[in-house]
Amino acid sequence: MARIIVVTSGKGGVGKTTTSAAIAMGLAKKGHKTAVIDFDVGLRNLDLIMGCERRVIYDLINVINGEASLRQALIKDKRCNQLFILPASQTRDKDALTKEGIGKILEELAKDFKYIVCDSPAGIERGANLAMYFADDAFVVTNPEIASVRDSDRMLGILASKSRRSENDEEAIKEYLLLTRYSPKRVKIGEMLSVEDVQDILSLHLLGVIPESKSVLNASNSGTPVILNEESNAGQAYADVVARYLGEDKPHRFIDEEKKGLFRKIFGSK
Amino acid sequence: MSLLDYFRSSKPSSASLAKERLQILVAHERVSRNQPSYIPKLQQELLTVIQKYVNVGQDAISINYEQDDNQEMLELNITLPDESEQNN
Numbered sequence: 258m259a260r261i262i263v264v265t266s267g268k269g270g271v272g273k274t275t276t277s278a279a280i281a282m283g284l285a286k287k288g289h290k291t292a293v294i295d296f297d298v299g300l301r302n303l304d305l306i307m308g309c310e311r312r313v314i315y316d317l318i319n320v321i322n323g324e325a326s327l328r329q330a331l332i333k334d335k336r337c338n339q340l341f342i343l344p345a346s347q348t349r350d351k352d353a354l355t356k357e358g359i360g361k362i363l364e365e366l367a368k369d370f371k372y373i374v375c376d377s378p379a380g381i382e383r384g385a386n387l388a389m390y391f392a393d394d395a396f397v398v399t400n401p402e403i404a405s406v407r408d409s410d411r412m413l414g415i416l417a418s419k420s421r422r423s424e425n426d427e428e429a430i431k432e433y434l435l436l437t438r439y440s441p442k443r444v445k446i447g448e449m450l451s452v453e454d455v456q457d458i459l460s461l462h463l464l465g466v467i468p469e470s471k472s473v474l475n476a477s478n479s480g481t482p483v484i485l486n487e488e489s490n491a492g493q494a495y496a497d498v499v500a501r502y503l504g505e506d507k508p509h510r511f512i513d514e515e516k517k518g519l520f521r522k523i524f525g526s527k
Numbered sequence: 528m529s530l531l532d533y534f535r536s537s538k539p540s541s542a543s544l545a546k547e548r549l550q551i552l553v554a555h556e557r558v559s560r561n562q563p564s565y566i567p568k569l570q571q572e573l574l575t576v577i578q579k580y581v582n583v584g585q586d587a588i589s590i591n592y593e594q595d596d597n598q599e600m601l602e603l604n605i606t607l608p609d610e611s612e613q614n615n
Binding site (some may be wrong): 458 | 540541542543545546548549550551552556557560
């Protein structure tokens with residue numbers, strides 16, 4: 258049975274695509290055949306973050322319209338043979354994105370894949386609604402920031418009422434909190450909401466905290482999912498997230514400020 | 528450091544302010560999210576009927592919807608104007 262994961266947030270710029278790329282790569286590297294789908298029709302970016310932008314020939318809308326087969330459109334990752342990317346369309350009309358079309362694609366993917374990661378666009382328009390409609394699990398990506406927390410709560414309401422599972426009276430979508438761009442230093446001096454603050458408000462199961470890290474921008478600059486940078490905090494944090502999702506017991510890291518030695522104080526950290 | 532802390536503690540941190548604002552806002556939004564979708568229309572139509580008989584303003588009527596495990600409660604509150612205003 259394939260498991261469909263939606264990466265959602267409501268608010269833009271909180272790290273949905275970074276997260277989708279990282280966890281899809283993480284799951285695939287653990288040996289699970291994984292597909293990651295970009296639902297942001299018109300503004301595709303997952304291809305860039307995955308570093309396969311020059312290999313895009315067909316996209317999601319081509320498959321829905323029957324202009325290409327799923328096999329033709331899926332891009333096989335060059336670093337991990339268990340990972341496949343289905344890019345969004347760049348130019349086409351959003352109306353082509355239909356529930357029936359997406360349903361068919363997911364059904365076909367489910368025969369062959371273990372995990373299907375749906376990278377949701379920001380907002381609560383059609384793309385976002387369809388990305389979550391068929392989901393089994395939801396990763397709610399939230400920044401420790403007032404607008405992001407509010408929008409996440411809004412998405413929880415939609416997840417609970419407008420999904421296939423809710424419409425069929427099935428078991429609800431499993432919701433997980435992923436707190437990204439976390440700065441323990443700013444939390445300590447009272448400038449940023451803490452993990453506990455956000456959990457108090459959203460009451461979600463915490464899957465992981467991704468620290469604010471330079472390595473995220475470096476990763477997207479080079480088209481390498483940050484999880485592949487095993488030396489970076491953010492990469493390690495995403496690896497933990499994947500492990501926890503798969504049922505491993507990993508204590509949370511990067512929540513408290515790390516103690517720097519004199520050497521690193523002088524020469525800076527990564 | 529302790530002196531610095533003393534000055535800091537004199538006013539609430541911006542994070543605690545954010546948390547407080549969020550808690551109020553989110554609680555409010557969750558209530559309105561869970562209420563039936565007909566409430567705003569019901570409110571509007573009731574207001575129209577009442578205005579046929581009494582001269583009340585747009586905000587004279589408030590509807591409160593509450594739900595717990597075994598019952599739903601619809602609370603309707605109409606504020607009638609003072610008599611002096613009514614005579615005008």
